[in-house]
Amino acid sequence: MFQLTVTPETALADEPLCIRAAGLNPFQVVTFKASLTDEKGKLFQSRAFYKADEAGNVDLEQAAALGGDYVGVHPMGLLWSLKPVNPFRRLMKQDVMNSPFYVQLELYDSFLHEDSPKVQPKASQMIERWFSGPGLQRIPIREGRVRGALFLPPGEGPFPGVIDLFGGIGGLIEFRASLLASHGFGVLALAYFAYEDLPRHLLEIDLEYFEEAANMLMHHPKIHKSGIGVISVSKGAEIGLAMAVHLKQVAATICISGTAFHDTQCKYRDLVFNPIPHQMEYIQIHVSGALRMRHIMGDPRAEVNQQSVLQVEKAQGHILFIVGEKDECLNSKAYAEQAMEQLRRHGRNNGTLLSYPGAGHLIEPPYSPLCFASWSPFLSRPLLWGGDIDCHAAAQEHSWREIQKFLRCHLTPSRSKL
Structure with a gap:
């Protein structure tokens, strides 16, 4: 059973995340994908390919991305490599108090390229990136x-x-x-x-x-x-x-x-x-x-x-x-x-x-x-x-x-x- 865990699920936008996958086959290649829709309805996406270890796990704090939107060990790469589907868009939060950016993280069991046929992810998780802390x-x-x-x-x-x-x-x-x-x-x-x-x-x-x-x-x-x-x-x-x-x-x-x-x-x-x-x-x-x-x-x-x-x-x-x-x-x-x-x-x-x-x-x-x-x-x-x-x-x-x-x-x- 594929598992995708992201902690914390709710955090300030400048706080790091711990992203892990488990339940994979040993040395299986998988795709992580992130999607965010801004307040004007514009879509930003990123993806990166990883290989599971011998236990069938991927920990982005230790594993190196093999390709996609970045290469190497970058625990937060899925967020900072988000790019607009329509060019020349800048991601800027407008309402900083009442809503976060919602980021959908998805895990696929193979290489997923931009022109790949649509398939369902094996696991997914929604995270919240807030621009205001409690009591602000x-x-x-x-x-x-x-x-x-x-x-x-x-x-x-x-x-x-x-x-x-x-x-x-x-x-x-x-x-x-x-x-x-x-x-x-x-x-x-x-x-x-x-x-x-x-x-x-x-x-x-x-x-x-x-x-x-x-x-x-x-x-x-x-x-x-x-x-x-x-x-x-x-x-x-x-x-x-x-x-x-x-x-x-x-x-x-x-x-x-x-x-x-x-x-x-x-x-x-x-x-x-x-x-x-x-x-x-x-x-x-x-x-x-x-x-x-x-x-x-x-x-x-x-x-x-x-x-x-x-x-x-x-x-x-x-x-x-x-x-x-x-x-x-x-x-x-x-x-x-x-x-x-x-x-x-x-x-x-x-x-x-x-x-x-x-x-x-x-x-x-x-x-x-x-x-x-x-x-x-x-x-x-x-x-x-x-x-x-x-x-x-x-x-x-x-x-x-x-x-x-x-x-x-x-x-x-x-x-x-x-």
Whole structure:
């Protein structure tokens, strides 16, 4: 009798699973298949082939996949190798509080290829991947100009406070904020354009809006008063770094796949920072049809662009740069290295760089599928993000641990201050 066991069946989306099969014939080749339908009805699937041991068992923590969507020993490979049946879809949880992603795991007693005739699985199990832990509270924010959602863990706190910024797709994206809050942080998922009454397009960055959000978070009774953190990606990382430079409330900043200069005009009080011009002639069309934007930025080291370079040496808090070396949207490694060199030239040691070979642009919480390219609401073609599937998965797993360590280290007051 074929048996498929997955433990735990219900878990946070960033928690690992133990997947095992039993009751097989000795050395039998089987197929594991995973299927997930997102909230818009789009299907994601993965499969991998394994050989049972002499006792007729397969344990994904020890057994190596022989082929399929990945090869080798990868206990969570069935989740991070999920890919859209329709191309250019990005898997993003919308409702983080009321429903999980349901993943159907199935076991077949032979090789099951994409064009194989439909057969019934020998065993199956449904698992739940949640983005909010027990007791997590979500508070919609409409305070002054600030729009977003505040996530608070259960308990009285105070908790380390973090602002979460996503990039150029706009709107309000909550899945990373809710996961971080499930690990003990008070996190404000902050919208800054294309949401409610905020501007439809990001034509200018008004840093005073983000200062208002930082003050609001710091004044919350359940948030530590010693300073807040910012976690940011892509366009959001440009803003996160500007916050680190100009806002004294910011004690720790995480910049994922961003720039070290102004790509959009930025203003703060009486200061106006002009953007580096785009070199549109360097846009390339990938074989997939997606736009490769990696080389469209002007050289920030050129004299004409110096006024656009962020003065990272003025940041009082700590900065963690996270980049993928196969980022096809931005040359984010070069920009992070430039910022690190700028810090060193000014005698500062408050920067850390994590650079991941094979990782792409969208470095997300662990076990998230690689999104190689996806549609943007503001472009006529999909954008190329890049990344090699297994290297990207490893980068996400490692960086998520480092993100939490970094935030706890720099946002939690020492016992001597309590």
